[in-house]
Amino acid sequence: MNKKVVLSVLLLAAMSSAQAADPLSAWNDTAAKNAIMQWVQNATNQDRSTYIPPDKRYVVFDNDGTLWPEAPLTFQLQFAVDEVKRLAPQHPEWKNDPVLGAVLNNDLKAVAASGEKGLMQLLAATHSDITTEEFAQRVSQWVDNQRDQRFGCRYDSMGYQPMRQVLDYLRDNGFKTWIISGGGIDFMRVLSQKMYGIPPEQVVGSFSLSEFSLTEDGTQLRKTMKGAFNDDAAAKPVAIHLFMGQRPVAAFGNSDGDLAMMQYTAANPDFKTFGLIVHHTDDKREYAYDSHPPASGKLVEGLTVAKEKGWTVVDMQKDWKTVFDPAQCALKPGN
Structure with a gap:
């Protein structure tokens, strides 16, 4: 083996090792990434006043626009x-x-x-x-x-890679991750385990009541439109209390519809909390919008409150190295 080949092998090994050592390798080294890692380090260090016991490490994530795209349609x-x-x-x-x-x-x-x-x-x-x-x-x-019309990818391959890494990073540090979203609970539960490693029982969304009945083959639940609950805006803290039973210590969202959830989390009286808003600023790799979204995800008041509260605002264009995992969803030429 000649010297050039040896050097190449060593370089690749070093790069792989560096990526493995960095749990947020899909993020650029900006203030947003540093804020996430610093908060987790403070929350898990027993020698610091910011320590959060493992049984209190509940973290909530919106889904549409926070973990996967919501434009041009959810x-x-x-x-x-x-x-x-x-x-x-x-x-x-x-x-x-x-x-x-x-x-x-x-x-x-x-x-x-x-x-x-x-x-x-x-x-x-x-x-x-x-x-x-x-x-x-x-x-x-x-x-x-079906495939996404713009990117040509399977929908279950379009979870944001940087956010999937945050989910893994939190769980590796003893946090329990939940989805609290306006999306339908039954729809998201089909995909959440595969896409995010979040089991169905930790997915909370909008729902209607199902009807139970006995059948010749056993039992069934039949979906109806009765008792509809729209898990958005002020309803999110209500859903958190109903399904989780305790106040989170961190909240991740992207729109004014997530504001109440983030305010409820930030008001946790026992721990130093963390808030993060994904700001869609990348019209080349995804979409760019805030006050005038293509379908949903309006973000106006959230940006103002984030500045007042000291929450982290992610500039998708500047803070993310990748949007989707290129191994699963490579952008079409021209995107």
Whole structure:
């Protein structure tokens, strides 16, 4: 083996070792990365006044726009749109419906103009009157068969790599990671374990009540639109109390819809907490928006409060080396 080959092997080994030693290797060495690591070090060092006992290390994450993209549509809304088109041959009456017909005509502006009432109708057509098992199968089939139109990637490969590393880093240091999101609880639970290592019981989202019944084969839960709970804005602290039973010590979000969750976390009277907001500033590798998002994720008040509270604001363009894991989701030429 000649000297050049030996040097190359040693260099590659050194690079691999450095990456392994850096749990946040997808982050640039900026203030945001340093803030995360410093807080974790302070929270886990028993010799410091900032120490947090392991049984209190509960951390909450929004999902849409914080762990995966929410533009131009949230994944769940894109799923609903695709489901309407898939199921349309069984429902010829849909073409005459103002909302469902607009979906079939690719008129998403008309769908958006229909507001919450239209959204609920879209969800009723695609998320209800089926068993929970059938719904999970439909989501899995959608993930297997559909690709993001801009990036050409599987949806389950589009978790933000820097945030996935934060999740792993926190868990490696004894923290319990939860999703508290406005997305549908049953939709996210299909994907959370594979994408983020978060088990279904630690996923909290919007939901409607299911109905239990006995069947010839055993039992079933059937999804309905009854008792709908929208896990967004002020409802997030309510959901945290209901499902977690204790106040978190850190919160990660990206929009004004996450503000109440972050304020609730920051007001924890027992520990020095941490807050982080992902600011979408990268229109080349992802999307750039705050006050005028393509679909959801408006961020105005959150930026102001973050400055007042000393929360970390992530500039996606400057703070992240990568957005998606290139081994799973390589950008198309031109992106």
